Amino acid sequence: MPEPGPWWSALLLPAVVAVFAAGACSLDAALRARTAGAPGPAAAALLPVRSAAGLLVQQRRRTPAADTLLWRTAGVALLAAGVLASLVTPLGRWSVGDLSVGIVWFNAMEIVAWGAVWLAGWGANSMFGLVAGYRFVAQGLAYELPHMFALTSAAIGAGSLRVADVVAAQRDLWFVVWMPVAFVVFLLTVLAMAFRPPFDQPTGQDVAGGVLAELSGVDRLVFLAGRWVLLVSGAGMAVALFLGAGGGPLLPGWLWSVLKTAAVLAVLVWAGHRLPAVRMERFAEVAWLVLIPATLLQALFVSILVL
Amino acid sequence: MCPVWREIVFWLCAAGAVASGIVVFRVDSMARATFALLASFLFGAGTILLVELTYLGILVVLMMIMEMVIMVVFMVMYMMNPAGLMPMSMLHNQKGSLAIAGGTFAVLAAGVYLVDWPTSRAPRPEQPVYSLGEALMGSKMLVMIVLGLALFATIVATVVLATHRGRYDRYGDRLDRDRPDDPVRGGVGR
């Protein structure tokens, strides 16, 4: 049964999230290096650190007639929201803040990405950025409802919006067993929300990097970090809601949480590496005509079982 | 949280909400106006969280971010100054509006301090969201049914108002086309 951690766990949260993000980034770089036949995975493992250093010494760009205030706000909002989304996610027995409506909190923090990505595209006053910003809003409209219904299924299963209650309800049987549709849709929408491949049209090659097209230096670093952190938060929540959080034999709870989160993260990164990009107009129709009915039926099924 | 802190946070939120509300009508960029309005809502949500309505406070945050992002798309689409490149003034009858608004505020503020508001000693529920849920869903689900119908009517009405292509445009006059004739192909069944 998760409980709120001591006050200093709030300081630890960004560090834990950052370690996961760096690990996911390394895995991504290693997979890319292997495909490219480039120098070995060991070099790729250090690439995130070296990239961060490169962005730290890089000059910040300014574009003509940019809305600098909103543009710079975008990255900070994305990163902050990504970290805050993990506030309610338990690591073993502890979570930083166990809100009574933790699931809603998590979703609200993820929604911040809508505003942040749109602002990043808009603020630079460049055509590619703006097009990509709109792409993300379209993607958001497509993924948000299935995502919400997937969250709702878990909440109905536990009869509570508190993450601790959802974890407690999985002591005997993980939710993934009897709500697999919700779990799969949740993972899909987490990828879409963090605009990671295959849902990376907002940063696609065809729009020269899209919302990232004009970002450089520390602004780019903050924005990219925010994107990875969002993915980490999603993976962490998937473990808490569907994979029994810290539950497991032999090992301590926190280690189970770490292992499961790392595994989910690896699957997400690997899937993004294997699949070609999903275009927005195709995904929007699938989301509305397939994913929403599927998650609604899943929620109905869970409700009937609970009754 | 100790009462002093709550007091400080409340007044910060209140000042922020009103200030960003004023900013909405003073900036010359659509994007800034919309996000100023969003800031006002977020500060407002802060005051709602202070009165222990956690669910509703976070719900307001979630809903308002979504609404404002959708709003900004329309703003940029329909306003003559999409990039904020040129300063603009969209005001008319500023003095009259200011007088009316100022007068309204004076009357309301006087009311706030003159009326003897009721207070309650009743205990606050541990989980206010349960009582909300029962009010919405309990006793024949009246509220929920009304809300649902209203939202459904809205969906139908807005689609009818906003679209200029019906199914005859998409599937042909006899509705016999296999694949709808859309400007952009969708993703199901192809």
Added chain:
Amino acid sequence: MSLQDYLLLAAALFSVGLFGALSQQSIVMIMMGLELMINAVLVGSAAFWYFAAPDRPDGQVVVVLAVTAMAIEMAVGFAVTTAVFRARDVDMTDMAADLRG
């Protein structure tokens, strides 16, 4: 932090929104004014629930109604704007009125 403080905040938000709704020409800007007024309703009814009637859920229900009303207002507002824009190519209330008939 008292009921009066909250109601004062609500009155201020309402007045700012009223100013916006009265002074703006563009339909979308008027909608922004209306939304600020609804924000006042949110704050006010939350305060009423907490200070005046915490044992009854009515204040909370009003908040939910206000949030829903805002969503409906926005959706219908933009649909009307789109229809007007398509039919008459204007997004200003004055122009929409001038061109009537």
Added chain:
Amino acid sequence: MDVTDLTALLLRRIPVRPLVVTVPGGTGARLRVERLIRTRGWYPAASPAEANLLVVAGPATGEPADAVEHVWEQLPAPRARAAVLDPGHADGELAAAEATLRDAFRQRRPAPDSVHGGAEPEMAGRGEDRDGLTLDQLHVPLGPVLPGWPAGLVVRTVLQGDVLQEAEVDTPGLAEAGGRTWWWGEGPGPPGRRRAARHLDTAATLLSIAGDDRAAVAARRLRDGVLTGLAAAEVARPLHQWARRVRRSPLLRWSLAGVGAVPADAAPPPELAGDALARLRRHATAAEAALDRFDQDVPLPDWAEQAQWTVEALPWLLRGSELALARLTVASLDPDLEALAAREVAGA
């Protein structure tokens, strides 16, 4: 350790993000540069903001030179540039540019004006659009510098939202290329290899624009293998694997079907008929078919003819399509403007 020492330390470790700009006449240089970038473990940048190394492949004079300077102005410091005219010198040029990039002393020049000349869209009036709304129009040129964009092509568009209302094609800098054409003429090796490599190159570009990085990188590796003289037997297995995956991927089919479809009455060259998906599959099959005749003197397709048709067809083909679809359409047609220029020089 003071700040400058720290900067020097970091500069020695930062990853190189090259932005490769190809100008007409630079195809050979581009191919060599792309291979070197890949084997060095660098990742190409998608935009000037991301890059710290500008690689110009080909002879940048005249109009292309202005475009290159414009891109160079947009690169944030620290930065370096390399001009690769001759494929044989590519390795040395890249090494020298990397050294410049990592040299703290040379990077410590006064920073240029911090506002970077981005592509600020020019506003035009308003116009009808397909949704029956009269919205603002922007004049935006696509190219000459974009990832995965044919060298020497500029499409001047009128955009409403992300829909191309108008498209005009321009081909600046072809005269400066001086009739050099790598694929068609001056490239080394037997034509059979060049033919297979060109199919793989086009497929790689299309795949990267379609967002399938893995298949795109695989295609580039095969292309480089074909050009560096690997035996057909060595290439065969990975090539068949790649081609099978490209042909079978349901997601690729899903996102490319119907994109840039050419109606039959437009009389396209047979290689360009159909939609982007058909063209991609054709490239995969053609690359496989070329395996048997790697080192023979096969006839090359008339790439000049294809480019000519594409340049003429693009305005009506792109009109009314969204930006993403337009990018896919252009990438799937991939006109070899060098061949076009060479034919004109030869004909004149």
